[in-house]
Amino acid sequence: MRIGGWQNLRLGRMAGVPVYVSPTWFIVAAVITVGFEPFVGRSFPDLGAGTYAITFAFAVLLYLSVFLHEVSHALTALGFGLPVRGITLHFLGGHTEIERESPTPGRDLLVSAAGPAVSLALGLLAYAASVPVTGDIAEYLLRVLAAANIIVGAFNLLPALPLDGGHMLRAVVWRISGDEHRGTLVAGRAGQVLAVLVLGVPFLAGGGRPTTFGLLWAVLVAAMLWTGATQSLAVGRMRARLPQLDPGRLARPAVTVQADQPVSEALRRASEQSATAMVVVDSAGRPTGLVSGAALAAMPEERRPWVPISDIARSLRDGMVVKLDVRGEDLLRAIRADLASEYLVVDEDGAVYGVLAAADVDAALSGR
Ligand SMILES: [Zn+2]
Known part of the structure; x- marks a missing residue:
């Protein structure tokens, strides 16, 4: 995703794959650092401004987790011999661009599942690591990181395009029906439905009185889902017409x-x-x-x-x-x-x- 012509910064290469970070990432890192600080301040009242260091560390660890999620997609794709064009970290997570020349449902399913699997595994690891630690900043960070990774993993497993779960649903419908286009159609429509449902979340969470921050976040996520799902449907329609190109x-x-x-x-x-x-x-x-x-x-x-x-x-x-x-x-x-x-x-x-x-x-x- 690229916002308003801002250039993505290139961080380097990982297994030969270029890694980029979108400048929007820094905005979200700042929002997490500032917005999350009052909660940390309540848990550690004697820390003073040191609480910002904790929330900033959390933002960095969160994105490191997202990066590992994307690397897992990329390595699985490379393992299947699919070329990977790049990994980009942006304000709502990450994106791995894979060239799927002649895809098969089985490969698609595994490449898509690899990301959420790593997020859930990281979440469980962070939780397990937090158990022997008690009452200090390390325990706090590990617990929050565990929760964040489990949320990232679970959210991405929702069966709706453009999420990983949507790619998995598409692969399953494709495998069962033998029709790639039907898979895209089902998972793409599911993405549009999910986009609308997401708009209701801040109302549910706020008991009918959503916070401005919650609303803003929901609109951003809904817009990302709607755009991605609609784009997948358009690409699917185009792919369905490819056999007519004779x-x-x-x-x-x-x-x-x-x-x-x-x-x-x-x-x-x-x-x-x-x-x-x-x-x-x-x-x-x-x-x-x-x-x-x-x-x-x-x-x-x-x-x-x-x-x-x-x-x-x-x-x-x-x-x-x-x-x-x-x-x-x-x-x-x-x-x-x-x-x-x-x-x-x-x-x-x-x-x-x-x-x-x-x-x-x-x-x-x-x-x-
Ligand atoms: Zn993913």
């Missing part, structure tokens, strides 16, 4: 024209063969360029008999040629690697099959 279905029928032929002649041949795209070929019949509809439309009608088609063609680069059997995500990757308005589609023998317009791919992807 050059065989999307390519426009094309006519091949010699480079020196006039535009008017090329148009006549295209309409004769009811082709909606043109491929320019050299004397040996090899494709050398593509003509965009926009370039054709921009050519005044009276000039068309006098201008050779090669004048308005875009010369063909290697990246503008896609094979007929490259579909879905692979097709998107091929297109993104070399951005153009048109691509030449060739069959397995390298013969011209048609022309794929980037606009048609966009339309198929957005369901238009």
Whole structure:
């Protein structure tokens, strides 16, 4: 998450994965240090301003726990051979960016469960460590840290996207139904419902009279959940349409024209063969360029008999040629690697099959 263009600070690398901290983290660290101080002051009345040191230590320990939660996601993903782009700590916790090229429900489930498992384990460890310690600051910090980690672990296990539990629910529905999109739909909707429910928490906790701080926090968490869930649903819808990205279905029928032929002649041949795209070929019949509809439309009608088609063609680069059997995500990757308005589609023998317009791919992807 990035707020208002503030750059995330890079802390370093962990197992080859870059670790960033968002500047919003410092705001929350300050809020915890100041907001939590009165409670510590009540437990340790003789400490004076030293109580701030305790609350600041708690803020640091809390984020260290969140960091370990994220590292656990990252290491599990790396263990499965999934590349991890980075770990970011921000004001509501952390985020690990994992490239899930060809995900499977089983792997998704384990990568998602690894974070909450570490939080709960840290919580139990901190609690166990606090048992032999009595009546001093160390015991207090360990107890608070135990509670915080158990809350972080339990909250993240709620079955709603974008939380870890939501990814787990998605994987389970996916596994049972065999339909990845249905999993995303169920877990994404659950995320939107949870976002609304969170808004009720400060009212419940305050017996109908929420505190300003509680309300603010609830709105922040609800907004994070709602945005994340809605984004997951949008990405899910897009992924569900990926199989429709098939050059065989999307390519426009094309006519091949010699480079020196006039535009008017090329148009006549295209309409004769009811082709909606043109491929320019050299004397040996090899494709050398593509003509965009926009370039054709921009050519005044009276000039068309006098201008050779090669004048308005875009010369063909290697990246503008896609094979007929490259579909879905692979097709998107091929297109993104070399951005153009048109691509030449060739069959397995390298013969011209048609022309794929980037606009048609966009339309198929957005369901238009
Ligand atoms: Zn997590």
